[in-house]
Structures are given as C-alpha cells and as structure tokens.
Amino acid sequence: MDASTTYSRRRMLAAATATVVPLAGAAWALLSSSSNGQSSGKSEPALTPTDTWNPIIRINLTPEPIDELRISVDGPFRISAPGSPRVLAQEQRLSESPVTTDGKNIRLRDASFPISQIEIVPVRPPSIWVGDSLYRGTIRIFRQPDNKLIAVNVLPLEEYLASVINSEMPASFPRAARQAQAIVARTYALSVMKGHPRFDLFATSRSQKYLGNQYRDTSGRRLAGETDGSREIVRETSGIICTWRGKLFSSWFSAVCGGRTTNGASVFTDAVGALKSVECEWCRDAELYRWNKSFDLQDVSRRLAEHFAVDGSDFGTLQSVTEIPGTAGDLPHYSVSDGVKTLRIAGSTFRRAMPYGELYSPRFAATIAGNEVRFSGRGSGHGVGMCQWGANGLGKAGRSALEILRYYYDGIETVRLRPS
Numbered sequence: 001m002d003a004s005t006t007y008s009r010r011r012m013l014a015a016a017t018a019t020v021v022p023l024a025g026a027a028w029a030l031l032s033s034s035s036n037g038q039s040s041g042k043s044e045p046a047l048t049p050t051d052t053w054n055p056i057i058r059i060n061l062t063p064e065p066i067d068e069l070r071i072s073v074d075g076p077f078r079i080s081a082p083g084s085p086r087v088l089a090q091e092q093r094l095s096e097s098p099v100t101t102d103g104k105n106i107r108l109r110d111a112s113f114p115i116s117q118i119e120i121v122p123v124r125p126p127s128i129w130v131g132d133s134l135y136r137g138t139i140r141i142f143r144q145p146d147n148k149l150i151a152v153n154v155l156p157l158e159e160y161l162a163s164v165i166n167s168e169m170p171a172s173f174p175r176a177a178r179q180a181q182a183i184v185a186r187t188y189a190l191s192v193m194k195g196h197p198r199f200d201l202f203a204t205s206r207s208q209k210y211l212g213n214q215y216r217d218t219s220g221r222r223l224a225g226e227t228d229g230s231r232e233i234v235r236e237t238s239g240i241i242c243t244w245r246g247k248l249f250s251s252w253f254s255a256v257c258g259g260r261t262t263n264g265a266s267v268f269t270d271a272v273g274a275l276k277s278v279e280c281e282w283c284r285d286a287e288l289y290r291w292n293k294s295f296d297l298q299d300v301s302r303r304l305a306e307h308f309a310v311d312g313s314d315f316g317t318l319q320s321v322t323e324i325p326g327t328a329g330d331l332p333h334y335s336v337s338d339g340v341k342t343l344r345i346a347g348s349t350f351r352r353a354m355p356y357g358e359l360y361s362p363r364f365a366a367t368i369a370g371n372e373v374r375f376s377g378r379g380s381g382h383g384v385g386m387c388q389w390g391a392n393g394l395g396k397a398g399r400s401a402l403e404i405l406r407y408y409y410d411g412i413e414t415v416r417l418r419p420s
C-alpha cells in the first residue's frame with residue numbers, strides 16, 4: 001500500500017457521513033433501566049445507519065493482544081481514525097499484509113499512522129480478512145502501551161448474530177433450538193454492552209463464539225461462518241430478546257449440562273433468579289454427556305501448586321480429589337490433598353487451572369492411578385442457563401423456541417425490540 005499519496009485531509013465520502021439513529025423508542029425505554037449499551041450505537045460514522053433494535057456492536061477478535069495482525073481486503077477501502085471523518089489512506093485492495101506497532105505508530109505494510117487507533121472501512125463488506133476469518137462491517141485496530149495490538153470488528157448486531165448462530169450451534173440442530181440460540185445470543189450481547197471504551201464482546205467462548213462471515217480451516221479451505229439458514233433464523237427472531245422482571249439479563253448458556261444445569265448464582269456474580277438449576281436429560285445424546293479423560297499427575301499437581309501459590313499456600317504432589325457435599329445444582333467444590341495438607345478449590349477454578357478447554361466441565365470425579373489423574377466428568381462448559389445440546393433434544397421432541405427458553409430460564413418473558 002502506498003499510503004503516503006493519500007495521507008491527506010481528504011473528505012470522507014458523503015455516503016459515509018450519515019450519523020447513526022440514536023437508540024430510542026418504547027422498546028428501548030424498557031431496557032434503559034438496565035444500563036444497556038445505548039451509547040455504543042452513536043458516533044459510528046463508518047456504517048450504514050441502523051434501526052433502534054439493531055445497534056452497532058464491537059467484537060474483540062484478539063482476546064489476548066498480539067504483536068502482529070495479518071490483514072487483507074478484497075476490494076476498495078479507506079482507513080480513518082474511529083469517530084473521525086478524516087481519510088488517512090485509501091486503496092483498491094490489500095493483499096495479505098502485516099500490521100504492527102512500534103509504540104508510537106500503527107504500521108500497515110509500508111504505511112505508518114502516528115495515532116493510537118485506525119479503522120479499516122471497506123466499500124463493499126464483507127471484504128476484510130483478519131487472520132483466517134472474513135468479516136462484515138469495519139475493523140478497528142488499537143495500539144496498546146505494551147506495543148501490542150487488538151483488532152475489533154464493528155458491525156450491526158443482527159449481522160453479527162447470523163454468524164454466532166452457526167458458530168455456536170450445528171446447522172443440523174432443530175430450527176426451534178437455533179431460534180432459541182439466536183434469542184439467547186442477542187440477549188447476552190445486549191446485556192454486556194455496558195460501555196467498555198473499545199469493545200463489547202470477545203469473539204470466543206469467553207463471550208460467545210463468532211467465526212465471521214467466512215473462515216479458512218487449517219488446510220486453507222474456505223468455510224461459511226454464516227449461511228442462508230442462519231440469516232433466516234435471525235430474520236425469524238429479529239429483535240426478540242429475553243427479559244427477567246422487565247430487564248435484560250446475562251443469558252448465560254453452555255454446551256452440555258450433563259443431566260442438570262448449574263445454579264447461576266453459584267458461578268456468576270451477575271446471575272439473576274432466572275438462572276436456576278433444572279434437571280436436563282435432553283442432552284444425553286451429546287458426546288460429552290459423560291466423559292473420561294486422564295492427565296499427567298505431575299502436570300496437574302504443578303498447575304494446582306501454581307494456583308495455590310497465589311494465596312501463599314504450598315502444594316505438593318496430588319494424592320486425592322474429593323467432592324465436597326453441597327446443594328444439588330450448585331457449582332461443585334473439591335478438597336484436594338497432597339498427603340500433608342488439604343485445600344479447597346471450586347470446580348470452575350480447577351478447570352481454569354488446566355490448559356484451556358482440556359477439562360471439559362467443572363463437574364467430575366477424579367482418582368489418582370499411578371502417574372495419572374483420571375477424571376470422569378459430566379457435560380461440557382460451565383452448565384449455567386440454556387443447555388445447547390438440551391435445546392437440541394427439546395427441539396427434536398417438538399418443543400418451540402419459547403418453550404426451550406422457558407425450560408432453562410425460569411420466569412422469563414420475551415420481548416420484540418421492534419414492531420413485528
């Protein structure tokens with residue numbers, strides 16, 4: 001890219017100067033008391049104006065800030081500073097190029113921008129690739145004080161959801177389950193739009209999975225992140241959210257509960273009363289309904305020792321893991337012993353101490369056998385809220401999306417954020 005020739009005070013295209021319609025109206029008034037992200041829909045000059053029910057959402061594509069991004073753009077685009085009408089550069093396309101920072105500038109190939117953030121705005125989205133995913137909307141790149149970068153995809157909520165549905169749930173799941181997933185994902189997204197200066201959600205299961213419009217697998221094959229089917233589910237449920245006592249809430253969900261969902265209040269500080277534990281045998285077809293997995297004893301012991309060292313406790317080689325009796329449906333806690341001392345640890349903490357995603361759930365029994373710790377577990381994920389494989393089972397049994405939602409979220413109502 002030869003940005004030097006276009007680094008000027010060129011005016012932005014008239015079509016891009018439209019301001020986004022402020023979020024307002026009766027449906028949003030209902031939500032205003034729960035401090036949703038009304039402000040995040042403003043000052044977004046780069047995108048088409050959106051309706052009140054479809055605000056602009058900002059997705060962090062780099063949960064850990066990184067040294068170098070790889071970006072390409074499949075058509076005409078410009079670069080500006082977020083919120084500024086000034087065009088810093090524009091080109092007809094961009095072949096895959098590194099984006100780096102030296103602490104003062106953001107560098108894109110041979111162009112250098114002496115600012116802390118830039119926004120890549122394509123003329124015809126989706127056309128920006130970040131790594132192995134193609135995204136709708138625009139991409140913002142922020143320079144961190146530690147010389148690392150974060151990339152944020154900015155797009156209308158409903159376009160984002162068309163990818164989330166497929167990213168979170170197989171296309172083979174029943175329509176009702178996928179409709180329920182759309183409503184829960186929309187509710188969750190809106191509930192967390194609380195004004196982080198740079199982004200609203202992560203693109204991973206830390207928030208909810210989002211693969212983008214397309215993505216490349218490890219062999220370079222292009223796969224669809226969204227499809228006609230997922231877009232149809234979004235249209236069918238457009239603007240519909242769950243409320244509890246008239247407000248948005250964090251509608252947590254997880255993959256497989258393993259027989260009983262987990263009481264939300266025992267896991268998350270923001271859990272509302274709707275997130276009660278319920279019996280669920282609807283997920284029994286899931287591969288991870290029950291599972292066995294072994295880990296190296298010394299590795300598990302070292303990880304536990306690192307965890308307990310934060311609180312100043314020593315811990316040696318693990319000798320036993322015993323579940324502490326508690327209330328059915330609450331997050332399990334365990335006592336772990338190295339033969340000298342016995343310490344308490346929550347199942348979710350134990351899971352986080354292990355390599356990411358390796359211990360499928362916080363619900364397990366564990367025994368020591370030689371140099372191994374053998375886990376026998378139930379389900380996958382934290383277990384709070386809608387069980388996705390349970391929604392699959394309920395959908396196959398003929399339940400509607402609303403019935404699925406009411407099964408997992410006690411006492412909720414559904415609201416449509418625009419006239420039907």
Ligand SMILES: [Zn+2]
Binds near residue numbers: 282387
């Ligand atoms: Zn379940």
